[in-house]
Amino acid sequence: MKRFRVRLTWIMIVMIGLSVTAAGLMMGKTYKDNHIAALEESMLREMMVINAHLDWSLADKPVEGQAYFSERANELKELTGARVTFIRKDGKVLGDSDSDPNGMDNHSGRKEVLEAEAEGSGRAIRHSETVGQNMLYVAVAADPGRLPSDLIRLSYSLESVEISVNKLWTVLIGGLILLFLLSAAVSYRVALGLTRPLEQITGAARRIKAMDYSVRVDIRSKDEIGELGTAINAMAEGLQVQMNRIQENETQLYSVLDNMTSGIVMINAGGRMVLFNRRAEEVLGFEHREMVGKHYSEVKQQYELSQFIQQGIDNQEPMHDEITFYFPEERLLELNLVPVYASDDRYGGALLVLHDVSAIRRLERMRSEFVANVSHELKTPVTAIKGFAETLLGGAVHDPVMSQQFMQIIYDESERLNRLIGDILELSKVESRRVPLQLSPVDLTAFLRRSIEVMEPEAAKKGIALEAVIADGIFLEADEDRLRQIVINLLQNGINYTPEGGQVAVSASLAVREDGLETVRIRISDTGIGIPKKDLPRIFERFYRVDKARSRVSGGTGLGLSIVKHLVELHKGTITVDSTVGVGTSFILELPVIQP
Incomplete structure (x- = not known):
């Protein structure tokens, strides 16, 4: 733009110089011709006078x-x-x-x-x-x-005429030089007035090209350049509004994609991945920057995945499948591949949606197992009751000894059935969070001692010693009834799986977690048979029994530890287990002193 300004200034100076020079030449020639013509006229008159004499x-x-x-x-x-x-x-x-x-x-x-x-x-x-x-x-x-x-x-x-003309030329040249300087200043000013708005417009256009839509042109003139500046401003404002809207939509889109629970992978018509959300990174075990721009066949994953994508791109039809992946960890993925078309109905690639259905399938399996277990657990006492009742109806009722024995068995089985149904209903309420906690301050020292007193008769039957190591003055906020249910269940579990002459110990102390939350740590240990390591991850599952024969003899339903775990979680606490086969088992409860 500076070069244009200089060229424009020089053009104006040259045009003015040529015009002034031409005017000076004409003026000098006209002056000389008029002077000579006047002199000639005067000489003619003089000669006419001379001729007369x-x-x-x-x-x-x-x-x-x-x-x-x-x-x-x-x-x-x-x-x-x-x-x-x-x-x-x-x-x-x-x-x-x-x-x-x-x-x-x-x-x-x-x-x-x-x-x-x-x-x-x-x-x-x-x-x-x-x-x-x-x-x-x-x-x-x-x-x-x-x-x-x-x-x-x-x-x-003609010397006087030439002197006069030379004086005229001196004045003209001096005036021309002065006029050149003045015209140069005026030309530069005019050129600056023309080029400065153009510089602003050019600069604004460059910034708009660089996606800086906040730029505005400050031109107040009402001429064509002013109208151009106004148009540039309107265009920049419109682009800024549109880009802000696009950026907001893009931010929302990426926010939605990054927070989706499904993995999203966009593949173009050439087979290259152009979109890879956060969930897809977690599911496939690769980062976004590693995958975008690469061909899907370069993904070092299941061979079945590449085949699935290839088949979907070749057929250009929606596809569905479930594949077990073993990297970065074993999981079952549900794959949905749908073709994507551009606005002109041209094939643009495919969208791959990945759902991790491992938990869903596990829940379905657990539900099936639960139904099977409930059916089995209910069928056992019902079968016993039905069988002994049929025996009594068949004539055994007339034998007082046998009748008494069978009636006792029917009563025991009905009690067992009642406990099972009660535990199932209790677990159902706890799992569905339909058990509101009635929180109140609990004197843990007195509470644990009362709970031990309740269990002492049952422990005495097996010669099991109940010991307590509880500091005085420990209080916490909890639902006392639910807390008693937790402790009684754990004490019952320890007594049931501890041989005669064993020991069950209860201890309680204050602790502080890593996040600074003050907690009460309750440990219930026994010297029982212990739990094998392979069974430790599953002991809190419904109906899971380590020793099924011993459970049936003890009358357990297999739901006690599941209920305990859910009640502890309702109190915002944790429960862990530490066990060695043949040595014993310890359950460690950590409950917050003040409920958050």
């Missing part, structure tokens, strides 16, 4: 005529200041104010003489060798009615 009859007398005309020439020069020459019709000089007529050439061939003999008057401008100056010669016929005629010629030096 001459005696041309002496022109044919050589001696007398030469003396007469020479004398007249000298007198007239003193009066007019011009060189005066008298010329006979044959061109011979009769008298001259500046030279001897006898030494002068014949003037019949001079331009002004020829014109005067032909038209009555003539003029010529030439350099005079005699005086060494440019001279204006004007000749006039003495008798215009009879041509050729004797002639009078006046000549003036």
